[in-house]
Amino acid sequence: MTISHIVVFSVLFLTSHLVARTSGSPLVETTYVVVGGGTAGLAIATRLSENSANTVIVLEAGSDGFNNPNIGNLSISSIQALPGSSVDWNYTSLPLKFASNQIIAETRGRVLGGSSAVNGALFTRPNEIDLDLWESAFGATGWNWNNISAAIKTAEHFSATAGLTSILSFHGTSGPIFDSQQTPVDNVWEQGVIPAVLAAGGTESIDQNGGDPTGIWYTPRAMFPNSTRSYSANSYYQPNAGRPNLQVMVNATVSRILWGNSKNGKAVATGVEYIDAAGEKLTVSGDRVILSAGVFGTPQVLELSGVGNPQIINPLGISTVVDLPAVGENLSEQPTTIYLAAFASGTTDSGLQFPNNFETPRTLLNSTEWTTAYSLLQTAPPGLSDAAHKALMAMFLNNSVIIEFMSFPSPNPAGLIFLPILLHPMSRGSSHIVSANATAAPSIDLALIQSPFDLYILTKAAQRARRFATQASLAPFLAGELLPGAAITTDAQFSQFVKDSMGVAWHPLGTAAFGSVVDANLRVNGTTNVFVVDGSIIPVQPGSHPSAIIYGIGEKAAAMLKASPLTNDV
Numbered sequence: 001m002t003i004s005h006i007v008v009f010s011v012l013f014l015t016s017h018l019v020a021r022t023s024g025s026p027l028v029e030t031t032y033v034v035v036g037g038g039t040a041g042l043a044i045a046t047r048l049s050e051n052s053a054n055t056v057i058v059l060e061a062g063s064d065g066f067n068n069p070n071i072g073n074l075s076i077s078s079i080q081a082l083p084g085s086s087v088d089w090n091y092t093s094l095p096l097k098f099a100s101n102q103i104i105a106e107t108r109g110r111v112l113g114g115s116s117a118v119n120g121a122l123f124t125r126p127n128e129i130d131l132d133l134w135e136s137a138f139g140a141t142g143w144n145w146n147n148i149s150a151a152i153k154t155a156e157h158f159s160a161t162a163g164l165t166s167i168l169s170f171h172g173t174s175g176p177i178f179d180s181q182q183t184p185v186d187n188v189w190e191q192g193v194i195p196a197v198l199a200a201g202g203t204e205s206i207d208q209n210g211g212d213p214t215g216i217w218y219t220p221r222a223m224f225p226n227s228t229r230s231y232s233a234n235s236y237y238q239p240n241a242g243r244p245n246l247q248v249m250v251n252a253t254v255s256r257i258l259w260g261n262s263k264n265g266k267a268v269a270t271g272v273e274y275i276d277a278a279g280e281k282l283t284v285s286g287d288r289v290i291l292s293a294g295v296f297g298t299p300q301v302l303e304l305s306g307v308g309n310p311q312i313i314n315p316l317g318i319s320t321v322v323d324l325p326a327v328g329e330n331l332s333e334q335p336t337t338i339y340l341a342a343f344a345s346g347t348t349d350s351g352l353q354f355p356n357n358f359e360t361p362r363t364l365l366n367s368t369e370w371t372t373a374y375s376l377l378q379t380a381p382p383g384l385s386d387a388a389h390k391a392l393m394a395m396f397l398n399n400s401v402i403i404e405f406m407s408f409p410s411p412n413p414a415g416l417i418f419l420p421i422l423l424h425p426m427s428r429g430s431s432h433i434v435s436a437n438a439t440a441a442p443s444i445d446l447a448l449i450q451s452p453f454d455l456y457i458l459t460k461a462a463q464r465a466r467r468f469a470t471q472a473s474l475a476p477f478l479a480g481e482l483l484p485g486a487a488i489t490t491d492a493q494f495s496q497f498v499k500d501s502m503g504v505a506w507h508p509l510g511t512a513a514f515g516s517v518v519d520a521n522l523r524v525n526g527t528t529n530v531f532v533v534d535g536s537i538i539p540v541q542p543g544s545h546p547s548a549i550i551y552g553i554g555e556k557a558a559a560m561l562k563a564s565p566l567t568n569d570v
């Protein structure tokens with residue numbers, strides 16, 4: 001049984017609960033319906049509601065998560081407890097055709113705060129060129145390093161830590177998301193890892209956030225001064241939860257956009273339909289619909305609403321509203337391999353630091369290897385657009401960082417991990433619905449290392465991780481290599497190890513990208529008033545962890561929409 005209720009509430013949400021009616025038009029329309037209360041969703045909703053003329057409702061599929069002890073705690077054990085728990089969507093990939101048929105658990109937060117509630121909280125920025133290319137290669141006018149980094153600063157509240165380097169002017173210091181480094185610093189980093197990286201030809205950074213992240217540094221994490229997680233739910237939304245024009249509903253899964261009469265040949269959204277905790281279908285209306293459902297949720301809601309590739313949606317019984325075949329395409333994820341050495345007895349680590357070492361092609365590769373990599377870069381794998389291919393070549397020639405070595409302690413067995421992350425993969429996959437059932441998971445094809453370039457760079461990174469670990473400065477701290485292990489010595493063996501040990505950074509992006517799904521105003525092509533505001537719009541992987549950029553997207557989108565009257569929606 002499906003009862004379609006109309007949700008009605010007073011202009012300023014003077015009552016704390018929503019009143020449902022069975023028929024009639026809504027008494028009051030919201031200005032903004034935000035689909036997904038995640039990283040970008042709560043940032044934009046909170047900012048839009050600063051203007052009291054806007055009424056804003058957020059519909060979040062998960063629960064609020066405020067009593068979940070593992071969300072606030074940034075210890076390694078708490079972070080590891082979140083994937084696969086009640087706050088994870090538990091997405092899995094199709095078997096990886098190019099990496100030993102493995103299946104990847106693609107963790108995404110299903111809770112207020114979205115993936116900012118479950119992530120590692122590392123707060124980083126990429127090379128300037130990585131963001132400048134959004135404007136120069138994908139037509140996203142106004143989206144360049146200067147504009148995006150200004151927006152990230154609006155989100156950030158950085159505090160310097162005594163005894164550690166940082167450059168205050170690279171950071172925002174009065175935004176809602178707190179971030180800082182953690183001390184005391186463990187000896188294994190100061191006396192072991194950093195000297196090893198320098199001895200192997202790497203460099204040290206004094207702050208990775210000014211447009212060139214190259215080098216190793218104690219990367220800040222998004223946390224309050226008391227070391228608990230600062231994320232969109234407790235830092236954007238909670239302090240403003242009392243605003244009468246901001247309403248957040250949890251346990252509300254949006255099933256589709258509702259459409260009215262089209263205007264000038266473009267689809268006009270009138271609101272959304274959602275499924276509440278009891279399984280009932282309800283609707284809410286609004287002048288603008290903001291999709292912030294994340295890299296899998298956003299293309300899912302678009303396809304369920306008839307916006308996508310007709311060949312994918314029509315056979316599922318969904319009729320085409322906008323023919324937009326790039327929806328759900330261009331999915332990219334950063335693949336990882338691993339290096340693990342056991343700690344020598346007596347080595348201890350607090351787990352407070354995750355020093356990140358970002359390296360460029362010119363540092364990772366010698367001149368022969370650089371030429372090999374550059375020649376592999378010339379061949380685009382299936383699904384990589386011409387614009388994205390050119391952007392990847394520009395980043396490589398610009399010597400933009402290509403590999404990040406994350407370093408952190410392994411709890412069991414106790415040891416040191418170098419986790420090499422391929423920052424600018426060429427391979428492209430997709431995420432599409434397989435059913436008109438809004439609660440069924442999409443089919444996720446990550447296509448990791450389909451490109452030989454990706455495999456080659458990761459292979460070189462796996463070898464370089466061993467070079468770090470075998471420098472003299474680390475000898476007192478380490479007992480012996482566990483992974484890849486002494487049996488792995490040739491290039492071919494390292495490549496096979498990369499395939500067998502394949503993981504992901506949990507940075508999937510790009511399924512509603514600039515230039516193919518949204519324009520520079522974030523408006524979905526072929527609609528007047530549907531916008532995407534989350535990591536789906538990012539056209540190529542930046543050389544960073546993406547959450548800082550995604551907060552910046554929320555901030556910049558809010559500023560743009562606040563300045564754009566509804567009469568612009570034509």
Ligand SMILES: Cc1cc2nc3c(=O)[nH]c(=O)nc-3n(C[C@H](O)[C@H](O)[C@H](O)COP(=O)(O)OP(=O)(O)OC[C@H]3O[C@@H](n4cnc5c(N)ncnc54)[C@H](O)[C@@H]3O)c2cc1C
Pocket residue numbers: 035036037038039040041059060061062083107108109110111112113114115116118119120121122123124252253254255292293294295297298301505506507508533534535536545546547548550
């Ligand atoms: C385990 C892990 C570790 C990571 N570590 C880091 C890190 O250290 N640093 C970093 O910068 N980045 C990290 N990331 C990546 C980063 O957290 C994400 O890229 C970012 O948070 C994504 O933001 P978003 O707004 O695009 O989507 P999300 O924050 O995922 O928000 C999407 C929201 O929409 C909701 N939703 C989806 N579908 C629907 C629907 N139909 N109806 C209603 N609601 C819906 C979801 O429940 C979710 O709340 C990590 C990610 C993971 C998973």
Ligand SMILES: *[C@@H]1O[C@H](CO)[C@@H](O)[C@H](O)[C@H]1NC(C)=O
Pocket residue numbers: 062063064250251277
């Ligand atoms: C949402 O669902 C969760 C899990 O079922 C439940 O514990 C919680 O009370 C619900 N929250 C609201 C506000 O309904």
Ligand SMILES: *[C@@H]1O[C@H](CO)[C@@H](O)[C@H](O)[C@H]1NC(C)=O
Pocket residue numbers: 073074075077078228
């Ligand atoms: C976080 O978890 C760790 C490890 O379980 C524990 O020692 C610590 O006290 C917790 N911190 C807080 C603030 O709860």
Ligand SMILES: *[C@@H]1O[C@H](CO)[C@@H](O)[C@H](O)[C@H]1NC(C)=O
Pocket residue numbers: 084085086087088089090110
């Ligand atoms: C993910 O798996 C956990 C553990 O089995 C479960 O509690 C949770 O409900 C699952 N999430 C979803 C969205 O099904």
Ligand SMILES: *[C@@H]1O[C@H](CO)[C@@H](O)[C@H](O)[C@H]1NC(C)=O
Pocket residue numbers: 128129132397398
């Ligand atoms: C790299 O990119 C930056 C920023 O776009 C630019 O200033 C610089 O000139 C580029 N360098 C090279 C070598 O292309």
Ligand SMILES: *[C@@H]1O[C@H](CO)[C@@H](O)[C@H](O)[C@H]1NC(C)=O
Pocket residue numbers: 141142146147
């Ligand atoms: C972007 O930044 C430039 C300066 O680099 C500035 O002139 C311009 O106004 C900004 N545009 C937007 C849309 O923020």
Ligand SMILES: *[C@@H]1O[C@H](CO)[C@@H](O)[C@H](O)[C@H]1NC(C)=O
Pocket residue numbers: 224225226227228
């Ligand atoms: C940590 O600080 C935040 C922000 O001030 C506060 O909300 C939270 O309750 C504190 N948590 C603990 C465990 O002290």
Ligand SMILES: *[C@@H]1O[C@H](CO)[C@@H](O)[C@H](O)[C@H]1NC(C)=O
Pocket residue numbers: 138325326329330383384385386387388513514515516539
């Ligand atoms: C996205 O994918 C579509 C289909 O493969 C392609 O036409 C488009 O150019 C891609 N867009 C980007 C920005 O890569």
Ligand SMILES: *[C@@H]1O[C@H](CO)[C@@H](O)[C@H](O)[C@H]1NC(C)=O
Pocket residue numbers: 366367368369
């Ligand atoms: C570069 O490294 C390779 C091993 O990958 C080695 O065979 C080659 O001799 C090196 N070339 C130079 C110029 O150092």
Ligand SMILES: *[C@@H]1O[C@H](CO)[C@@H](O)[C@H](O)[C@H]1NC(C)=O
Pocket residue numbers: 437438439440441
């Ligand atoms: C929709 O999919 C969910 C999750 O796979 C399943 O539990 C539910 O029964 C399905 N509903 C219908 C009507 O098929």
Ligand SMILES: *[C@@H]1O[C@H](CO)[C@@H](O)[C@H](O)[C@H]1NC(C)=O
Pocket residue numbers: 514515516517518519525526
């Ligand atoms: C939007 O669609 C139109 C018509 O299909 C096309 O000409 C235009 O290039 C598209 N814009 C974007 C940003 O994809």
